Amino acid sequence: MDRREVLKGLGVVGLFGALVGLLNRHEAEAEPRVRPPGALPGDEFLSRCIRCNRCAQVCPNDCIKFSPLSDGLAQAGTPYIAPREQACILCMKCTQACPTGALRPIEGNREAVMENVAMGMATIDKGICYSYTGRTCGLCYEACPLQDVAITLDLWEKPVLHPEKCVGCGLCERICYHIPQAIRVVPKG
Amino acid sequence: MQPRRLSQGLVLLLATGMPFLHLYATARSQGDRDALMASPVWRLLSLAFYPLGDPERVARFLRGIPGWTFSLGPISLTDPLAAIGLRAWSPALMLSLAIPIALTLVIGRYFCGWVCPAGFLSEILLALRKLLIRLGVRLPEWKLGNRWRFALLALGAAYSLLTGILVFPWFYPPAVLGRELYLAIARTEIGLGTVFLSILALVELVAMPRVWCHSLCPGGAMYALIGKARLLRIKRAADRCVGCRRCEEVCAFAQSPVTDRIGSDCTTCGACIQACPAQALAVSLPIAPEPRVATREGSS
Numbered sequence: 101m102d103r104r105e106v107l108k109g110l111g112v113v114g115l116f117g118a119l120v121g122l123l124n125r126h127e128a129e130a131e132p133r134v135r136p137p138g139a140l141p142g143d144e145f146l147s148r149c150i151r152c153n154r155c156a157q158v159c160p161n162d163c164i165k166f167s168p169l170s171d172g173l174a175q176a177g178t179p180y181i182a183p184r185e186q187a188c189i190l191c192m193k194c195t196q197a198c199p200t201g202a203l204r205p206i207e208g209n210r211e212a213v214m215e216n217v218a219m220g221m222a223t224i225d226k227g228i229c230y231s232y233t234g235r236t237c238g239l240c241y242e243a244c245p246l247q248d249v250a251i252t253l254d255l256w257e258k259p260v261l262h263p264e265k266c267v268g269c270g271l272c273e274r275i276c277y278h279i280p281q282a283i284r285v286v287p288k289g
Numbered sequence: 290m291q292p293r294r295l296s297q298g299l300v301l302l303l304a305t306g307m308p309f310l311h312l313y314a315t316a317r318s319q320g321d322r323d324a325l326m327a328s329p330v331w332r333l334l335s336l337a338f339y340p341l342g343d344p345e346r347v348a349r350f351l352r353g354i355p356g357w358t359f360s361l362g363p364i365s366l367t368d369p370l371a372a373i374g375l376r377a378w379s380p381a382l383m384l385s386l387a388i389p390i391a392l393t394l395v396i397g398r399y400f401c402g403w404v405c406p407a408g409f410l411s412e413i414l415l416a417l418r419k420l421l422i423r424l425g426v427r428l429p430e431w432k433l434g435n436r437w438r439f440a441l442l443a444l445g446a447a448y449s450l451l452t453g454i455l456v457f458p459w460f461y462p463p464a465v466l467g468r469e470l471y472l473a474i475a476r477t478e479i480g481l482g483t484v485f486l487s488i489l490a491l492v493e494l495v496a497m498p499r500v501w502c503h504s505l506c507p508g509g510a511m512y513a514l515i516g517k518a519r520l521l522r523i524k525r526a527a528d529r530c531v532g533c534r535r536c537e538e539v540c541a542f543a544q545s546p547v548t549d550r551i552g553s554d555c556t557t558c559g560a561c562i563q564a565c566p567a568q569a570l571a572v573s574l575p576i577a578p579e580p581r582v583a584t585r586e587g588s589s
Contacts, residue, residue, distance in 0.1 A: 108433055109436070109440070112433070113437060113440050146454065146455075147449070147454070148375060148377065150358065150457075150458055151455070152358045152371075154352050154353050154358070156311075157307070157311050161315075166472065166476075169480065173454060173459065174453075176459075176480075176481075177458065177468065200375060200378075201382065
């Protein structure tokens with residue numbers, strides 16, 4: 101190999117390095133997102149997800165989206181759920197479709213879901229929630245697949261959350277009648 | 290039609306068809322379906338899907354990105370490059386690597402010549418380039434050695450292992466192509482991958498034909514390494530060879546069948562076999578001293 105060849109090659113490798121470095125800059129600024137069910141915690145998930153889109157392909161509810169590049173290279177292209185746009189129906193198909201185990205396989209039944217799914221937990225903004233501000237609503241309670249377990253009703257349909265039981269599917273956030281939503285799912289951990 | 294073109298075409302068709310399949314399978318309501326059917330493309334596609342039966346069932350059967358990780362029912366196939374850089378391998382992942390690795394051990398870098406949809410597009414670009422040149426457009430031709438891809442492979446793997454940030458999915462063309470097709474068609478989003486592929490295509494068309502496959506692809510490097518001791522090779526019947534060097538000219542990977550220098554970079558694409566006027570080249574097992582060649586009537 102002559103010198104010119106080495107320089108060209110180094111140029112190419114350097115270009116890739118610079119690109120990777122450049123794209124990684126935003127990593128720290130990315131806010132945590134709600135991952136599909138069965139996702140390994142944080143960094144472990146990122147180092148396992150090969151961006152194959154399979155989870156989204158099998159989702160019958162079409163709720164899985166992909167992080168844009170503005171989230172940084174480490175996050176970009178990884179699946180997340182924006183419950184307000186489309187929430188998870190807890191079918192667990194994506195967990196079984198993941199080829200690398202970035203999403204741990206979970207069986208699609210109530211017991212397995214309650215035990216293994218921890219996408220996030222719901223939080224209520226009592227300042228804007230209709231039921232807490234004098235108008236009865238109770239939609240989130242009606243939408244919750246773990247009704248009377250993760251969410252119970254107080255007087256005048258006031259929702260009471262039980263975070264340790266909530267799996268974070270986001271159906272409550274999806275259905276919330278208030279704009280902006282009074283109940284939201286924040287990622288666990 | 291050559292079987293290789295059929296194979297490449299099928300993979301590209303699958304890569305393009307997957308997002309449509311996904312759209313169709315997730316269009317639950319009648320309104321969604323009516324909206325899809327309003328476009329002529331969709332009506333044509335539904336005709337194409339028709340012999341396959343219910344698209345939802347097909348969508349359950351076919352999953353993933355062809356050329357990256359793909360499932361046909363219970364059979365799962367994953368590009369070994371997807372596993373390089375992963376810190377932990379699940380049993381299912383290892384199982385899905387079995388078929389691609391076994392095939393590579395037998396026929397070497399078959400993936401690049403027979404499967405990779407990005408490689409197929411690159412070949413189409415080369416044909417386009419040749420057409421432009423024939424039409425009188427003067428295009429430069431810059432060359433790059435073919436060792437830099439090993440550096441990219443090693444750097445990519447080391448970076449992924451050290452930082453836990455996977456980089457191959459971001460610049461491995463078949464993965465990028467499949468993902469971008471999916472995003473563009475099923476989500477109407479355009480990502481950075483499209484920009485990357487467009488720049489690459491432009492560079493290949495204008496100045497450096499097939500530079501990615503030949504000089505830079507970490508996947509190609511990996512397949513060359515795995516398939517180094519492959520079983521099936523292209524061999525030359527020395528007594529038939531007329532030494533015209535046409536096999537050298539057509540090879541996209543700088544192999545030289547005429548001097549019996551066919552290394553691990555051979556993708557078994559068969560271009561040299563086809564180009565040979567004396568039919569002196571054939572795919573053969575290493576134990577066979579001379580390839581058995583189909584003889585022409587009257588000769589030999």
